[in-house]
Amino acid sequence: MAKQKCGFATKAIHVGQEPDPLTGAVSAPIYPTSTYVQQEIGKNKGYEYARVSNPTRDRLETNLAALEGGISARVFGSGMAAINAITSMLKAGDHVVAGHNLYGGTPRLFNQVLTNFGLTFTYVDTSDLQKVEKAFRKNTRLLFVETPTNPLMELCDLSAIAELSHQHKVELVVDNTFTSPYFQRPIEFGADMVVHSTTKFLNGHSDGLGGVVVCTRREQAEKLAFLQKCAGAILSPFECWLILRGVKTLAVRMEQHDQSGRKVAAYLAQHKKVKRVFYPGLPDHPQHELAKRQMTGFGSMITFETGSLANANGMLRKVRVCSLAESLGGVETLISHPATMTHAGVGEEGRRKIGITDGMVRISVGIENVEDILADLDQALAAS
Numbered sequence: 001m002a003k004q005k006c007g008f009a010t011k012a013i014h015v016g017q018e019p020d021p022l023t024g025a026v027s028a029p030i031y032p033t034s035t036y037v038q039q040e041i042g043k044n045k046g047y048e049y050a051r052v053s054n055p056t057r058d059r060l061e062t063n064l065a066a067l068e069g070g071i072s073a074r075v076f077g078s079g080m081a082a083i084n085a086i087t088s089m090l091k092a093g094d095h096v097v098a099g100h101n102l103y104g105g106t107p108r109l110f111n112q113v114l115t116n117f118g119l120t121f122t123y124v125d126t127s128d129l130q131k132v133e134k135a136f137r138k139n140t141r142l143l144f145v146e147t148p149t150n151p152l153m154e155l156c157d158l159s160a161i162a163e164l165s166h167q168h169k170v171e172l173v174v175d176n177t178f179t180s181p182y183f184q185r186p187i188e189f190g191a192d193m194v195v196h197s198t199t200k201f202l203n204g205h206s207d208g209l210g211g212v213v214v215c216t217r218r219e220q221a222e223k224l225a226f227l228q229k230c231a232g233a234i235l236s237p238f239e240c241w242l243i244l245r246g247v248k249t250l251a252v253r254m255e256q257h258d259q260s261g262r263k264v265a266a267y268l269a270q271h272k273k274v275k276r277v278f279y280p281g282l283p284d285h286p287q288h289e290l291a292k293r294q295m296t297g298f299g300s301m302i303t304f305e306t307g308s309l310a311n312a313n314g315m316l317r318k319v320r321v322c323s324l325a326e327s328l329g330g331v332e333t334l335i336s337h338p339a340t341m342t343h344a345g346v347g348e349e350g351r352r353k354i355g356i357t358d359g360m361v362r363i364s365v366g367i368e369n370v371e372d373i374l375a376d377l378d379q380a381l382a383a384s
């Protein structure tokens with residue numbers, strides 16, 4: 001049966017995850033080797049050196065390309081290394097338009113490293129198509145967006161923004177880390193490339209870093225393979241295996257994340273001490289209708305306003321089931337303070353401009369019993 005045509009959960013478990021032809025092992029073998037023996041000059045089994053290719057990595061790349069609906073995927077040592085691979089496809093003089101509210105590490109890479117190599121960046125609110133169009137220049141090559149954004153949970157209309165980009169001969173890149181391909185597949189809406197920090201939902205167990213770029217055209221696939229080989233920011237075979245194992249349960253994990261996320265968002269929305277909740281699954285989210293159109297679930301990323309740094313700290317020091325930590329997308333509930341953690345590097349002025357306050361708390365709802373998460377939030381908020 002052509003597994004590429006199966007449902008999502010079946011693909012996650014079987015594409016690239018075929019039993020080992022040598023032994024029948026149902027779990028993919030890990031190949032910790034740096035090099036491969038050759039039969040004679042110019043004759044080998046398709047593998048020469050592990051920076052260029054590794055069988056465990058090949059399996060993961062096949063799997064992730066299928067889950068996002070791309071033609072090819074390439075994995076890197078972290079989400080940031082994957083984003084850096086995309087920008088390495090550009091050249092000095094090229095211009096990039098990017099969302100104004102991205103994961104904090106992304107503008108840090110753009111502004112503090114890549115501008116030194118002659119790339120220029122303009123940041124706009126990508127929920128506003130007119131602003132995006134105005135930002136395009138003759139030399140704009142990429143539009144880089146997140147939807148929903150981190151931590152404000154703002155959406156951009158993927159099919160509209162893909163169409164606009166293509167009219168201007170700009171490639172659309174979507175960082176799809178927050179929803180995973182289970183709830184949103186940007187390539188189906190016209191995106192040219194999708195990037196993930198596999199560290200988050202795809203791996204799902206908070207035990208390994210990684211990144212992937214999924215692409216839609218042969219030239220992109222060739223360039224990305226070339227960049228893996230040239231720049232060498234590859235993912236180790238063991239980390240590849242962790243993600244292969246993690247994605248086997250992606251569908252059931254995401255279903256649970258979504259169910260619990262909705263319950264936690266509803267709880268927070270009615271709490272007297274919570275001033276505002278940012279979650280696309282709430283009917284009063286300004287883009288709730290758009291969320292229903294382009295996402296098949298709302299996920300478990302929620303941001304809420306406690307009113308002040310003191311209130312945020314008051315509750316964050318009391319949590320016991322939730323862990324105060326950076327990162328997201330694990331089976332365990334992680335709670336964080338964007339202003340001093342993920343978005344510290346954006347600076348006070350930068351945060352003020354886009355609306356990240358000192359009282360904001362971001363929660364990545366895990367898959368523990370939701371009553372325990374709610375009880376924990378309840379006692380922590382009572383103490384704040």
Ligand SMILES: *Cc1c(COP(=O)(O)O)cnc(C)c1O
Nearest residue numbers: 078079080103177197199209210
């Ligand atoms: C974490 C994250 C990244 C960076 O990924 P790393 O694996 O930490 O390098 C990029 N984008 C988003 C949306 C993230 O959450």
